[in-house]
Structures are given as structure tokens and as C-alpha cells.
Amino acid sequence: MVTIALSLLTLTLYIPWWLYRQTRVINAHAQRSRIPDWMVHAGMVSSIVIVGLNLVMLTTASPESAPAVPMQPDPVLRGISLIANIIVVTWLFVVRNGINELAGARRGDAAWIGIALTILLSVFYLQYKINRVLDARRPGAP
Numbered sequence: 750m751v752t753i754a755l756s757l758l759t760l761t762l763y764i765p766w767w768l769y770r771q772t773r774v775i776n777a778h779a780q781r782s783r784i785p786d787w788m789v790h791a792g793m794v795s796s797i798v799i800v801g802l803n804l805v806m807l808t809t810a811s812p813e814s815a816p817a818v819p820m821q822p823d824p825v826l827r828g829i830s831l832i833a834n835i836i837v838v839t840w841l842f843v844v845r846n847g848i849n850e851l852a853g854a855r856r857g858d859a860a861w862i863g864i865a866l867t868i869l870l871s872v873f874y875l876q877y878k879i880n881r882v883l884d885a886r887r888p889g890a891p
Contacts, residue, residue, distance in 0.1 A: 752876045765796035765837070767872045768844050775847030782847035784840075792840035795833035802830050841871060848875060852882045860885075 755763040769792075772784045805826075845862050854860035860882045866874045 752873055762796065762800060764872050765793050767876070768792060768837075768840055771844050771848065771875070772840075775844065775851060779847050779850050782843070782850045784843050784847060788836075788840055788843060791836050795836040798833045799830065799837065802826060802833075838868075841867065841875075845875060848879060852878075854882075 752763070752767060769789060772789050776783050845867050848854075849860075849862050852860045854862065860878065862875060862878045870877075
């Protein structure tokens with residue numbers, strides 16, 4: 750719930766921060782799923798670009814429209830947005846793989862972070878799965 754609230758309050762800039770924090774944990778503890786610095790930097794820059802482009806599209810309307818209708822970005826902006834989104838989604842999946850490794854999760858386990866829900870729910874689903882693993886490891890957990 751906190752992850753959702755912070756994402757909304759920060760215009761989704763909490764999402765790359767969350768990915769960055771998880772990347773640091775993964776790189777400190779994982780053996781196979783280390784995430785290169787260039788991916789982290791590219792993901793952070795791409796996230797800022799995405800937010801900036803979204804703000805531009807939401808605040809720029811055609812003068813004759815009422816209510817305001819977001820502009821259609823030119824092909825260059827659409828291309829930049831597509832590339833930035835691909836980079837962020839790639840970073841999301843690399844973090845997902847690292848979390849699966851740290852949790853010792855295997856396909857079919859309750860702790861396994863699946864592809865479909867990762868695509869649909871992004872970091873919110875990853876945080877949910879982390880919380881489930883941590884709750885299961887607490888003393889006295891069922």
C-alpha cells in the first residue's frame with residue numbers, strides 16, 4: 750500500500766527509486782543475478798524521460814479542445830518514449846530475476862514471481878511477493 754501511495758505522490762518517480770533500492774540489495778547478495786551499473790543509470794534516466802514526456806503530453810492541449818485533449822506526440826517523441834519504456838521494463842525483469850534468486854524461488858513455488866503479473870502490476874507485485882516471503886520466514890509463521 751505504501752508503494753502505491755508513494756508512486757502516486759511522486760508522479761511515479763518512486764518506481765525507479767524502488768527498483769534502484771532493490772538493485773542495491775540484489776547486487777550485495779545475489780550470485781548470478783547481479784545488475785550492471787549501466788542498466789541502473791539507463792533505467793533512472795529513462796524513468797525521468799518517461800515522466801517528462803507524460804507531463805508534456807498531459808499539459809499540452811490543442812487550443813480548440815474543451816476539455817483539454819492531450820497532444821499526439823511526434824514520431825521522434827514516440828520513439829524516445831518507446832525506447833525508455835523498454836529500458837525500464839527490462840530493468841524491472843532483471844530485478845525480478847534477482848528477487849527470485851534471493852528468495853530461492855523456483856517456478857511453481859509460492860514465492861515465484863511470475864511474468865504476467867509482473868507485466869500487469871510492476872513493482873507493486875514485486876513488493877507484494879517480497880512481503881509474502883518475509884512474512885513466511887518470520888518466527889511463528891504458518
